[in-house]
Amino acid sequence: MIFKPRPLAMTLSLTLLLTACGGSTDGAKEPPPPTVSVALVGERGLAGGLSASGRLIPREEVAVAPELSGYRIARVMVEEDARVGAGQVLAVLDDTLLRSQIDQARAQLSQQQVAYERARMEAGRVAGLDNQGVLSQEAIDQRRIAARSAQAAVGVAKAQLDDLLTRQRRLIVRSPVAGRVLQRSARPGEPSASGTILFTIARDDLVELEAEVPEAAMGTLSIGDPVAVTLASGTKLTGKVRLLGARVDNQTGLSRARIALPINPELRPGGFAKADFVKATGSVLSAPERAVHYDADGAYMLLLDKQDRVHRASVRTGRRAAGMVEIVSGAKPGVRAVLGGGAFLLEGDRVRIAPSGRP
Structure with a gap:
């Protein structure tokens, strides 16, 4: 029997068919796990950094506003940026019209006092004449009533005079507190209006910084924490946290921290300043910043179990310094965290640790 050689094309087709049907002797190899660098989450000394x-x-x-309306401002005694004491005169309103009213009230009081003296003397003459038949009881009662009425009229006139004198004293606008005049809107010649602000004063000349702090960082701050403040001029001051905001702005996601500052002539309300929150160095749970990732749900870390499998953990971060970040919650000491490359790893993936990143 004579065997003819098969064509080359037929041989290649048969080989491909056997390979597709699993006829190949070499099985498909599973790709190796990705290689990652890791770092331990642990207790470290970490300074402020926020x-x-x-x-x-x-x-x-x-x-500071006048209490009376309709009186012309006669004199302004202080200028903007002046330091004033409690009770110091800031402005004086014109009392010309009021003085004439006070003179009339004094004259009327004098008349009422004379009338009362006459009525009192008339009532004194009928003292002890009740039921004596000298005067009718009605006449006696009328004199006594007239004396009491005149006495009441004296009281009314005196009250009217006191009211005018009080008004006159209120024409002098005084500072209710000691401090620094931030704004002066009073101008001589203008009529006063109750409720119209003439002066704005910073009480005790105390100016502080209202710093805008991210919501995530508010939990790391405490009342009394030291703060290094830098003014726009470059001047550096040392302050401390006096008050922490109770709410977060819906649009910016920022809260506010009030920082008390020492009295300094360079502190001008409305100016810009930068705050560096510096806590005393202490041992806190921390990890490299590269181990913390972010997405729409917030901060998270990719942690490895004993079998080198990836598990995602949501975390809350705090202070940052020297490439490290404080882990407030979400991870325990000693756990291994993946550094970078988090977008290519899924929950449960097995990884291979690079020699330089093995704990």
């Missing part, structure tokens, strides 16, 4: 900016504002802003 920075924020904001505007300088008075701790307490006092508005």
